[in-house]
Amino acid sequence: MTNYIAIIHKDPKSDFGVSFPDFPGCITTGKTLEEARILAQEALEFHIEGMMEDGEKIPSPSSLDNVMKQPDFADGVAFIVNARLPSRAVRVSVTLEESLLSAISSVSKNRSKFLAEAAWEKLNRSHAA
Helix, strand or coil: CEEEEEEEEECCCCCEEEECCCCCCCEEEECCHHHHHHHHHHHHHHHHHHHHHCCCCCCCCCCHHHHHCCHHHCCCEEEEEEECCCCCCCCCCCCCCHHHHHHHHHHCCCHHHHHHHHHHHHHHHHHHC
Protein backbone atom coordinates (compact mmCIF):
# COMPACT_ATOMS: atom_id res chain seq x y z
CA MET A 1 0.00 0.00 0.00
CA THR A 2 1.09 3.54 -0.69
CA ASN A 3 0.07 6.51 1.45
CA TYR A 4 -1.20 9.59 -0.38
CA ILE A 5 -2.36 12.86 1.10
CA ALA A 6 -6.01 13.77 0.65
CA ILE A 7 -7.48 17.17 1.47
CA ILE A 8 -10.99 17.46 2.84
CA HIS A 9 -12.97 20.66 2.36
CA LYS A 10 -16.36 21.64 3.75
CA ASP A 11 -18.42 24.65 2.79
CA PRO A 12 -21.35 25.50 5.09
CA LYS A 13 -24.06 24.36 2.66
CA SER A 14 -22.31 21.41 1.01
CA ASP A 15 -21.13 17.87 1.60
CA PHE A 16 -17.53 17.11 2.51
CA GLY A 17 -15.31 17.28 -0.58
CA VAL A 18 -12.06 15.38 -0.96
CA SER A 19 -9.29 16.09 -3.45
CA PHE A 20 -5.82 14.65 -3.99
CA PRO A 21 -2.89 17.01 -4.61
CA ASP A 22 -0.93 14.27 -6.40
CA PHE A 23 -3.89 13.40 -8.67
CA PRO A 24 -5.50 16.52 -10.16
CA GLY A 25 -9.07 15.75 -11.18
CA CYS A 26 -9.51 12.93 -8.67
CA ILE A 27 -12.24 14.10 -6.31
CA THR A 28 -15.12 12.68 -4.31
CA THR A 29 -17.70 13.81 -1.76
CA GLY A 30 -19.45 12.40 1.26
CA LYS A 31 -22.35 13.46 3.45
CA THR A 32 -20.32 12.60 6.57
CA LEU A 33 -16.61 12.59 7.36
CA GLU A 34 -16.63 8.80 7.53
CA GLU A 35 -18.39 8.46 4.18
CA ALA A 36 -15.95 10.93 2.61
CA ARG A 37 -13.00 8.95 4.01
CA ILE A 38 -14.29 5.64 2.64
CA LEU A 39 -15.16 7.10 -0.75
CA ALA A 40 -11.76 8.81 -0.92
CA GLN A 41 -9.96 5.47 -0.92
CA GLU A 42 -12.32 4.05 -3.54
CA ALA A 43 -11.95 7.14 -5.75
CA LEU A 44 -8.17 7.14 -5.50
CA GLU A 45 -7.81 3.43 -6.27
CA PHE A 46 -10.21 3.74 -9.22
CA HIS A 47 -8.27 6.76 -10.51
CA ILE A 48 -4.93 4.95 -10.20
CA GLU A 49 -6.34 1.88 -11.94
CA GLY A 50 -7.46 4.07 -14.86
CA MET A 51 -4.07 5.75 -15.06
CA MET A 52 -2.33 2.38 -15.17
CA GLU A 53 -4.67 1.12 -17.89
CA ASP A 54 -3.85 4.26 -19.90
CA GLY A 55 -0.11 3.69 -19.40
CA GLU A 56 0.32 6.82 -17.28
CA LYS A 57 3.01 7.06 -14.62
CA ILE A 58 1.75 6.95 -11.02
CA PRO A 59 3.23 9.86 -9.07
CA SER A 60 5.18 9.42 -5.88
CA PRO A 61 3.40 10.77 -2.80
CA SER A 62 4.06 14.43 -1.98
CA SER A 63 5.16 15.49 1.47
CA LEU A 64 2.64 17.10 3.79
CA ASP A 65 4.80 20.24 3.99
CA ASN A 66 4.77 20.68 0.20
CA VAL A 67 1.03 20.09 -0.06
CA MET A 68 0.10 22.53 2.69
CA LYS A 69 2.24 25.27 1.09
CA GLN A 70 -0.07 25.24 -1.93
CA PRO A 71 -2.77 27.95 -1.69
CA ASP A 72 -5.52 25.64 -3.02
CA PHE A 73 -5.12 23.35 -0.02
CA ALA A 74 -4.37 25.84 2.77
CA ASP A 75 -8.00 25.90 3.98
CA GLY A 76 -8.44 22.13 3.90
CA VAL A 77 -7.62 19.41 6.37
CA ALA A 78 -5.10 16.79 5.29
CA PHE A 79 -5.47 13.08 5.94
CA ILE A 80 -3.77 9.95 4.65
CA VAL A 81 -5.38 7.55 2.19
CA ASN A 82 -3.78 4.13 1.81
CA ALA A 83 -4.04 3.13 -1.82
CA ARG A 84 -3.42 -0.33 -3.16
CA LEU A 85 -1.32 -0.08 -6.27
CA PRO A 86 -2.14 -2.96 -8.61
CA SER A 87 0.70 -5.41 -9.03
CA ARG A 88 1.41 -8.59 -10.94
CA ALA A 89 -1.04 -11.41 -10.23
CA VAL A 90 0.33 -14.73 -9.04
CA ARG A 91 -1.48 -18.04 -9.45
CA VAL A 92 -2.07 -19.97 -6.22
CA SER A 93 -3.92 -23.11 -5.34
CA VAL A 94 -6.45 -22.96 -2.51
CA THR A 95 -8.81 -25.50 -1.01
CA LEU A 96 -12.38 -24.36 -0.27
CA GLU A 97 -15.54 -26.11 0.81
CA GLU A 98 -17.66 -26.92 -2.23
CA SER A 99 -20.64 -25.01 -0.80
CA LEU A 100 -18.49 -21.88 -0.32
CA LEU A 101 -17.20 -22.10 -3.88
CA SER A 102 -20.77 -22.47 -5.16
CA ALA A 103 -21.91 -19.46 -3.14
CA ILE A 104 -19.06 -17.34 -4.55
CA SER A 105 -19.84 -18.49 -8.09
CA SER A 106 -23.48 -17.53 -7.66
CA VAL A 107 -22.58 -13.87 -6.99
CA SER A 108 -19.44 -13.37 -9.08
CA LYS A 109 -18.27 -14.32 -12.54
CA ASN A 110 -14.65 -13.79 -11.44
CA ARG A 111 -13.93 -15.90 -8.35
CA SER A 112 -10.29 -14.83 -8.13
CA LYS A 113 -11.24 -11.16 -8.08
CA PHE A 114 -13.99 -11.82 -5.53
CA LEU A 115 -11.60 -13.65 -3.19
CA ALA A 116 -8.90 -10.98 -3.58
CA GLU A 117 -11.37 -8.18 -2.78
CA ALA A 118 -12.69 -10.11 0.23
CA ALA A 119 -9.15 -10.61 1.50
CA TRP A 120 -8.34 -6.88 1.09
CA GLU A 121 -11.53 -5.95 2.97
CA LYS A 122 -10.58 -8.27 5.83
CA LEU A 123 -7.05 -6.86 5.93
CA ASN A 124 -8.33 -3.27 5.93
CA ARG A 125 -10.71 -4.03 8.80
CA SER A 126 -7.87 -5.66 10.77
CA HIS A 127 -5.63 -2.61 10.29
CA ALA A 128 -8.44 -0.21 11.24
CA ALA A 129 -9.12 -1.99 14.53
